[in-house]
Amino acid sequence: MIFYRNHDEIELIRHSAQMVSATLTEVSKMLKPGITTLSIDKMAEQFIRDNGGVPSFKGYGGFPFSLCISVNEVVVHGFPSEYELKDGDIISVDCGVYKNGFHGDSAYTFAIGDVKPEVLRLLRITKESLYRGIAQAADNNRVGDISFAVENFCSRENNYGVVRELVGHGVGRQLHEEPQVPNYGRRGDGKKLREGMVIAIEPMINLGVKEVYTKEDGWTVVTKDGKPSAHFEHTTAIRKRAGEPLSTFKNIEEAEQANKELNSSYYLSASTAS
């Protein structure tokens, strides 16, 4: 069953989604080589609870953490752990917040230090594909219009692997509602999009092949060829001409930029010193 939300309900979803964005901003500020992914999870849980929310993922289907933290070849649903981030890693952080009876859901893939240009390109294209999907999230379009936009850009135009096994979804009183929103498909296929619907659009895109498998922990999804994977997600309201993201990357990107400048001035002063 698809739920249609009124203005006030959408504003509550926006509030939860913005809290996810604020959490991911806090995450981006602490990212650097040497910190453990478990310490990121702990910070995020505290931040969410301090702001009156509940981490949507904790306990969801038995998931034991507040964040999904997926490093390099891990596509999604990675467990936070004692693993220490290192220079050149990428890290996908997926976060959900439940507050006032509604969930928000958003994800972002961060680069740690000096990441290979081909991998940075994967991040850029995956993020761009999310916005191409959002542009199709218009009243009277169909889910397949979003799916096609993402697949066409990532697979046909950029030759990346588009993950099939995991999909976007409606988001509201439940974390995962109908309809499913695949990142592959044909224009004009699938459920009709109507104003009032709120969906999570979330391309999961691999540098190499599209095939993935799940590790023995029953959660961690990794690429079959071991190449890196990126994941960007926005909770999105269907609007007249295009989708409206209810989560935002604005502050995350600013924090990312500040981090980068800090690093380059560090390297600069280190090299002038020597």
Ligand code: MG
């Ligand atoms: Mg998510």
Ligand code: MG
């Ligand atoms: Mg989601």
